[in-house]
Amino acid sequence: MFRSKMISRIAAASLAVGLLAGTVTAASAAGDTVHPPRQSWSWSGPFGTFDRAQLQRGYKIYKEVCSSCHSMNLVAFRNLADKGGPEFSEGQVKELASTFKVTDGPNDKGEMFERPGRPSDHFPSPFPNPEAAKASLGGTPPDLSLIAKARGYERGVLLSLVDLVTQYQEQGPDYITALLSGYSDPPKGITVGDGLAYNKYFPGGQLSMQPPLNPGQVDYTDGTPTTVEQYAKDVTAFLMWAAEPKMEERKRVGAWFMLLMLILGISAYFTKKKIWSNVAH
Ligand code: HEC
Known part of the structure; x- marks a missing residue:
C-alpha cells in the first residue's frame, strides 16, 4: 500500500520535471535572440584572476573607442593603479587621466569650465546629459561601470540549475563579447529601422549602437591579434574588472x-x- 503510493508519487514528480523541461525547451526555441557562445575567461572559477595585460589592452579599447560615447561614473582614474586591476603605475595613471576632459566649476564668475582629468576624477561622459546623447546618437549609451554584471540572458530553469553546480557566472561578459562582435546583415524578411543596426544577440535584434569595433582599429604593442573578437574580449575583461574591482580579493x-x-x-x-x-x- 505504502509502496505503491510512493511509486505513484515518484511517477508524478518525474512527469512534472518532464513537463517543465518541455516548456523550457519550447520557450527557448520560440525566443528570437540567440544565446551568446560561452567564452573561456581567466577569472572564472573559484581561484580565477584577471590577466593584467588583457585589462590594460581592454582599457585601451575603452579609451580609444567606447569612451567617445559611454561614461564609467563609478570608476576613478586612480583605481587603474589598484591591486587586482590593470595595475598601471601612479605615473601612468596621472598621464592617462590628463587625456580626458572633465567639467569642473563653477569658477568665480559662476561658469563651469573644462580641465584635464586628475587621478581622483571619475571616467566622465562625453555628453552634458543623457538627452544630448540621445539627440546625437539616436539612443542613450548606458554608463558602463556595472554593465558586465547588469546584463545577462535568460538561461531557463534547468540550465540555471546546471549553472549552480558548474559555477557558471559569466553570462554578462559572454553577452557583451557576443554583442560587440555579433553585428551582421539582417536575415531575409527583416527590415532594420532608421539609425539602427542589426545584432542577433541584442534582445529584439536592433539597437542604436552602430558596430563600434573594426579589425586593426586599435594598435596593440604586445603582438596580440587586432581582430574584432580579440578587442571585444579584452574590453569585456576590462568592464568586468570595473564592475567588480575587488573580485580577486573576494575569491x-x-x-x-x-x-x-x-x-x-x-x-x-x-x-x-x-x-x-x-x-x-
Ligand atoms: C558612437 C557611440 C557609441 C560607441 C563608440 C560605443 N557605443 Fe555602446 N552604445 C551606444 C548607444 C547609443 C547604446 C544604446 C543602444 C540601444 O539601447 O539601442 C549603446 C549600448 C551599449 C551597451 C548595452 C547593450 C544592451 O544590452 O543594452 C553596451 C554593453 C555597450 N554599448 C558597450 C560598448 C562598448 C564596450 C563600446 C566600445 C567598444 C561601445 N559600446 C562603443 C553608443 C556607442
Missing part, C-alpha cells in the same frame, strides 16, 4: 575560508574520535 578570501573550514572539519572529526574512544557503545 582569495573565499578560498582561504574553505581551507580553514576543511582543517576545522578534519580536526573536529579526530577530536570526536579521541574523546569517545574509551566510551563503550
